[in-house]
Amino acid sequence: MTIDLNQIEKFISELVLDKVGPIIKKKSGSQQNYDLKTGSRRVDIVTEIDKEVEQLIWKTLKDEYPTFQFVGEEGYVEGVTEITNDPTFIVDPIDGTTNFVHDFPFSCTSIGLTISKVPVVGVIYNPHLDLLVTASKGNGVKVNGEQFDYTQKYQTMGPLVLNKSIVALQPGSAREGENFTCKMKTYQNLLAYEKGFVHGFRNLGSSAMTLAYITLGHLDSYWDGGCYSWDVCAGWCILTESGGRIVGANKGEWDIPVDNRTYLAVRGTANNDKETQEKYINDFWNCVEGKLKY
């Protein structure tokens, strides 16, 4: 079976532009009723709209690609749902749900496709900024439907060096315990003069938007733990298509699956310079204090 990735990228792009985006834009900030999960995930929010949008995406994809598997945030069952080698759509109907509830304009929809567990199509759409970033394996990256010249972009940027970089971080929903401590200490190390001494942190509250922004050359890297495959699958395809790399958040985790739960994503470079990228990753890992475990 030959799968036309380019056609799938196009199909999903139309779905998010025509159907999903308008709902997210219209409903942003209007949801005063939401479920707060209990315990350590009390600040993890799910709204009715998440569920509605996931249904819409699932149904549309199912009609068009009836043999493909589907993993979505809302239908996910911990310990049961698995990503297999089959073509699998991995979907976050609304990434950045807290942003969505607060009308902070960085919620988006994120739809990825894996084949043999590797992300090969990625579509991210932020309707508030009307920004559509897409990719499929071998076909480069598109921004609002236009081919994005990432090589030219990276040539105009400064060097990829930790102490000259802007790093995206997200504290996430675990707010005490070892992972929280590890994150707080690592943030301090990244800022400290004698350690990472990065130019700055940014926090957009959406993993998908962050990965899209790294691809566009707006950020140099993103370090996080606690995210799920649907938060990163689409962004993973888009970022790697532009020469970026995703490894684990902890030292030495060079090869990770899409559902690794901890991630360090680093942008591409002008000359596809793997050595510079690897040095950046090693320097970053040296600032990680403790270990993120999920």
Added chain:
Amino acid sequence: MVLSSNELKDIENKIIDLLNNEIGPIIKKRTGTTFGEYSDKTNSTDIVTEVDKSVEKKIKEFISENYPNFSFIGEETYIKGETKIGPEPTFIVDPIDGTTNFVHAFPFSCTSIGLSENGDSVLGVVYNPHIDQMFHGSKGNGSYLNGERLDVKKRPLDFTSSLVALESGYERGDTGNFLIKSKLCKAMLSENGAHVHGVRSLGSAAMNICYAAAGYLDCYWEGGPWCWDVCASKCILEEAGGILVGGNKGVWDIHLNERVYLAVRGGTTEAEQKKYVEKFWSYLEGDLVYEYSH
């Protein structure tokens, strides 16, 4: 003399045109292209570019041509300990707010042009050309995003449900302000502390305050900004029902050059806002201290 609402509206419109037609395009074109050129001010994270200087010069020329009797304070021409905000109408200008964003092409740099009279902000225009967001307002005239009136929907200002903007800023090291900021960030997040919905960082004081004005954020707290970072957005915030107070405990009345600020959104009552501010202050472990305040 006190400027009337009509006079202010007329000035507001002229500034919008200036930013739309002349300043915005320069900032949009030059972002991310000046990495090699920036000169170190205090350390390598405080980046000032040649574009900053030339944009300020352009704005200053426009102002002296159109408003020859008004005073002018700009980031690039400010002299520490000498420049004072007088009672006369004074343009207070940050040619590029979010300079680190500008250098890195993170699309949250903007131009901030405020006008003060009798020491308080009476007009503000903040333009982010990368995502084409023009926030503007003047005393008695309301505030707007791209011509559309900011109307923060009435909703409870509940502390644990809040989305808080915090920045790590330029300061580094284990003492003083850096430590207070790190602790505050942790106290906001921790389930043993405020346990808020989330923290966001955009790297621009003006944009953060405008986002609070629009109700995208519930509050923004920071130490380090100068009068030109906040003058424009203060008026925009207040005209949308928000308040700007001191970031240190007990400081209800601020000078424009307070250096330590807490912005809280509208869409609620004054009593709720005050309660919220006091709650916020209660998490602070000590005062942030900056030179050249007032």
